[in-house]
Structures are given as C-alpha cells and as structure tokens.
Amino acid sequence: MPSRIPPLQISAYTATCAVGVGKEALADALAQSRSGLRANDFGDAPLPTWIGRVDGVEEARLPESFAQWDCRNNRLAWMGLQADGFIEAVAAAREKYGASRVALVLGTSTASIGETELAYTQLDEQGMFPPYQRRAAVHTPHSLAMFTQQLLGITGPSETISTACSSSAKVFASAERLIRLGLADAAVVGGADTLCGSVLFGFNSLELVSTEPCRPFDAARKGISLGEAAGFALVERVQTGADAAPLHLLGYGEASDAHHMSTPHPEGLGAERALDEALARAGLAPEAIDYINMHGTASQKNDEVEGALVARRFPARTHASSTKGFMGHTLGAAGIVEAVISLLAIERGLMPGTVNTHTLDEGFGPQIRLEPARGEVRYALSNSFGFGGNNCSLVFGKAARTT
Numbered sequence: 001m002p003s004r005i006p007p008l009q010i011s012a013y014t015a016t017c018a019v020g021v022g023k024e025a026l027a028d029a030l031a032q033s034r035s036g037l038r039a040n041d042f043g044d045a046p047l048p049t050w051i052g053r054v055d056g057v058e059e060a061r062l063p064e065s066f067a068q069w070d071c072r073n074n075r076l077a078w079m080g081l082q083a084d085g086f087i088e089a090v091a092a093a094r095e096k097y098g099a100s101r102v103a104l105v106l107g108t109s110t111a112s113i114g115e116t117e118l119a120y121t122q123l124d125e126q127g128m129f130p131p132y133q134r135r136a137a138v139h140t141p142h143s144l145a146m147f148t149q150q151l152l153g154i155t156g157p158s159e160t161i162s163t164a165c166s167s168s169a170k171v172f173a174s175a176e177r178l179i180r181l182g183l184a185d186a187a188v189v190g191g192a193d194t195l196c197g198s199v200l201f202g203f204n205s206l207e208l209v210s211t212e213p214c215r216p217f218d219a220a221r222k223g224i225s226l227g228e229a230a231g232f233a234l235v236e237r238v239q240t241g242a243d244a245a246p247l248h249l250l251g252y253g254e255a256s257d258a259h260h261m262s263t264p265h266p267e268g269l270g271a272e273r274a275l276d277e278a279l280a281r282a283g284l285a286p287e288a289i290d291y292i293n294m295h296g297t298a299s300q301k302n303d304e305v306e307g308a309l310v311a312r313r314f315p316a317r318t319h320a321s322s323t324k325g326f327m328g329h330t331l332g333a334a335g336i337v338e339a340v341i342s343l344l345a346i347e348r349g350l351m352p353g354t355v356n357t358h359t360l361d362e363g364f365g366p367q368i369r370l371e372p373a374r375g376e377v378r379y380a381l382s383n384s385f386g387f388g389g390n391n392c393s394l395v396f397g398k399a400a401r402t403t
Contacts, residue, residue, distance in 0.1 A: 296322020
C-alpha cells in the first residue's frame, strides 16, 4: 500500500448538471431529493429512455474571440466555468503563481464527438467537411482541454484523461503528482461530457440503458440513465492565513483490473484496491468515513459488486448513496460532479439520499440510504468505477483544526 500523502486544498469548486448551474442548485436538489431526469428529448429519433439534460446549452454562446471552439461540449464547459466565481479563482492563482505554474487536468469520455457527428451529416459533394467544420482542434479528444486552457489563460502542463467513467476522478490523482513533483504549484481539474448519438445509441447497444429513470441499488433496477455535466476544482498546496481553504483532498486510489471491457470484476478486486489505496494515502481506516458517494449506476453487475464491497468494508452507521438518479450517469464528468457532491457534504453537513429507488436489493447492506440526512461529515469517499476496470476512489476531508 502507498504511504500517506500531504493533503492538497480545494480552493474553489463548481458543477453544472441536469439539476442546474452551480453549487447552490445542486445542493438544493440534493437536500430536496429532486431529480433532474427527464424523458429523452435529445436528437431527431430519441430512444425511449430518460436523460439528465442541461438546460440552456443550445442557447449558450462562447465569447466571440473563442468562436472557433464552438461545439456542444465546449459550451457546457463554458457554462460551468462561469459559475461560483471559478474563473476569478483561477485568475487569482494565475496571478499568484504565474500562468506556466498552473496545470490543467481534465477528464472526458466523448469530448466534442457530437460536433464530429454533425459534421459527417454535412459532407459536400467531394465527401469533405464544410469549411466551417474544418476545425482540427475541435474534432479531437483534447478539444476540451485546449479550449479551457486558452480560455483560462494558463500555460502549465495540460492533460486529457479518458478512462471512461473514472476520467474526471483520476484528474485529482494526476494533479497531486504534478504538484508533488514540482511541475506545477496549482492545478485546475475537472471534466465535461455532453449527450450525443454515440453515447445514447452506444450504451443502448450494450443493453445498459433503462426505459425508466434509473433506480440505483433497487431490487428492480433496469439499467442506467445517461446525462451530461461539467465540473471543475482548483487544487493547490495547503495555504495559511487568508489563502487557506477548509476542504482538502486527502487521498486517491487507482486500479485497473482489466477483467472485461464493460463488466466489473465479479469480486470487485480492482475497486477494492482503489479503495484501499485511497484510504492508505489519506491515513484513514474505513470507520473514519462518514459519507460515501457510490458509483451506483443502476446496472445489474456494477451495483451488485459495489454494494457488496461497501457492505463488507464499512460499518452500518456509514451513510452511503448513489446520486446518479439526480443527473444521470454523466460518463467522463461523473467523477468531478460526484467529487463536488462529496465536498458539499463536508462543507454543509448534507448527506444525499438515493432518489428513484424504492426497495433496496436484499443483498446490500444498511449503509445505502434512500433519504438525505444532516450531520457532521468530516471525511467523504467518492467512488468512480469505469469500463475496462478503470477504478478510482477519492477521499476528501475537512482541514485539520489549528489552535
């Protein structure tokens, strides 16, 4: 197991998803157990399913000087970056450290592939993209990071992580290494993924998409509801005085069990290793965790494996829930959105419930809660388990008290 690491502070954070733009909209939905899922209205021939669509993406406009980056995914990222004073927080870090000392690590699953899908419907007589679609920087998985880096005016190391559903959880791990190794003094982490035909029809071809709102850990669960989201956080070494922040990244764990392209290891070996590494880096035992944001997609095997893992590793008093029923499975953005929910749990003492779920599968333990609860959350764990056995667990906590 790895050694304990020095914590990093979370100096700013935000998320935008189907329940609204920014932290306040998200916290309100979590407190009220209000789902943002809707009957699928995306595309010309919508699948009979439910989705977590973000209102206003089609109407959003990038600043004129960034028009060449226009696509649905970058619009959602732009909406997300404007919330909760996040751009201003990054500007302050850029001023403090210098643009070259602020790294960028973003996760995405499909990036701007929706724009590429659109371009292929607009081919000219020679089979070429129309002139306004000949934007190589947009039709690439790195589009999100290039756009965001230019928008924020930072020039440090830039990474795109695409490990399916764990993408924007693993960004915290990569940022910690960049800072610890002296390659950056601060890092913007996060991710964005938007709905598109490849996502909806691709997951449907795998027979993973539910025709009703997803019901994580329910005995009658029928599959996932897909969604879209953008989220970001600013991480840096722990500061003192006026620059100190009350929320810290304490640990992370990464593992790849490579058991199957889309099915987790039946005994959860990779997931458990990620969990163990996260706790080891945080210097905590499972009993210290107050809230767990579970990956909880509402697919049969994912919930079965994760439910068993939480049941055998955590005491009954631990409050655990899946928040996929609020905004759907946001794919490459799931890790950052659920990290934000974990941070809100610590900051506000709010532990969300599991919406849409009625009857827990009898194989799951008492940790999984359907209703929200209030109480002190000193340490929170966030799980993100992706296709191909790409697993990541994160531990967040309150800053240590000083006397």
